[in-house]
Amino acid sequence: MAVAATGFFDGVHRGHRHLLDILVSSARKRAERAIVVTFSKHPRTVLQQDARTLRLLTSTEEKIALLKACGVDSVEVLGFDRSFSSMTARQYLSEVLRDTPGVTAVVVGYDTRTGSDRLGPDAIAETASQLGLEVIVCGPEGDISSTRIRKALEQGLVEDAADMLGYRYMLNGVVVAGNRMGRTIGFPTANMKLYEPLKLVPLNGVYKVEVEVLGRRFSGMTNIGYRPTLGLGNERTIETNIFDFNEDIYGLDIELRFVSRVRDEMKFDSMKELAAQLEKDRAVCCCQ
Numbered sequence: 050m051a052v053a054a055t056g057f058f059d060g061v062h063r064g065h066r067h068l069l070d071i072l073v074s075s076a077r078k079r080a081e082r083a084i085v086v087t088f089s090k091h092p093r094t095v096l097q098q099d100a101r102t103l104r105l106l107t108s109t110e111e112k113i114a115l116l117k118a119c120g121v122d123s124v125e126v127l128g129f130d131r132s133f134s135s136m137t138a139r140q141y142l143s144e145v146l147r148d149t150p151g152v153t154a155v156v157v158g159y160d161t162r163t164g165s166d167r168l169g170p171d172a173i174a175e176t177a178s179q180l181g182l183e184v185i186v187c188g189p190e191g192d193i194s195s196t197r198i199r200k201a202l203e204q205g206l207v208e209d210a211a212d213m214l215g216y217r218y219m220l221n222g223v224v225v226a227g228n229r230m231g232r233t234i235g236f237p238t239a240n241m242k243l244y245e246p247l248k249l250v251p252l253n254g255v256y257k258v259e260v261e262v263l264g265r266r267f268s269g270m271t272n273i274g275y276r277p278t279l280g281l282g283n284e285r286t287i288e289t290n291i292f293d294f295n296e297d298i299y300g301l302d303i304e305l306r307f308v309s310r311v312r313d314e315m316k317f318d319s320m321k322e323l324a325a326q327l328e329k330d331r332a333v334c335c336c337q
Contacts, residue, residue: 052072058085085125106195125149207309222243240288
């Protein structure tokens with residue numbers, strides 16, 4: 050038997066965690082499992098005009114790991130398309146949640162809107178009771194939303210984002226070859242290619258970061274942007290100088306967690322000026 054919660058849970062932020070705490074505690078009191086049913090695509094990318102511009106706080110893999118870290122026993126990821134979106138709340142409850150093995154109760158948020166008919170908590174509870182499902186309504190937990198967190202990151206406010214998320218915002222990817230120019234001025238960088246193309250990348254600039262690579266953690270600084278001093282075109286890059294590190298990591302996984310913003314991306318008149326500024330940036334990162 051199980052208690053379930055359903056939603057996209059982008060970022061698995063503190064607001065989500067309030068609901069997840071209720072999900073897990075309710076399941077434990079019943080000696081049942083805690084299950085989350087989520088979706089492979091954000092509903093907005095299927096239904097709304099901003100589908101091409103919406104960026105995500107978490108990949109599916111990151112989201113599953115965060116959900117399980119909250120105590121959730123299992124996560125079911127459903128495909129989401131226009132056909133799926135046309136289901137009414139009753140259809141979703143009866144054909145999806147009730148058919149999920151052993152589900153006896155559903156935890157919903159106070160502002161939940163479910164199905165193509167967008168039923169709220171009270172209507173969901175009435176419909177669910179007709180189907181033999183209990184509904185547990187979760188109250189609000191501050192003014193936190195995935196939209197607010199996205200806006201903070203788009204402004205480079207990574208510390209504000211971390212406060213709302215409950216953890217430091219992260220990027221995951223693979224280390225790819227760059228032009229090796231940083232090495233020539235004493236600042237070799239690991240160039241990252243994101244695993245999730247729709248992942249939101251913070252505002253261009255220099256950031257203090259925590260780096261995980263080779264199963265170990267390091268401090269570092271990351272530049273996001275177009276490298277205007279080098280004049281190498283309009284490709285946006287994510288380059289990280291890892292402190293006290295000098296190993297070959299091409300082709301390996303790398304994770305960045307954003308600690309604080311140091312400065313805007315800047316164009317310098319020479320590589321010598323760039324190197325001098327990078328020394329200052331490193332000193333700032335090491336002192337924070």
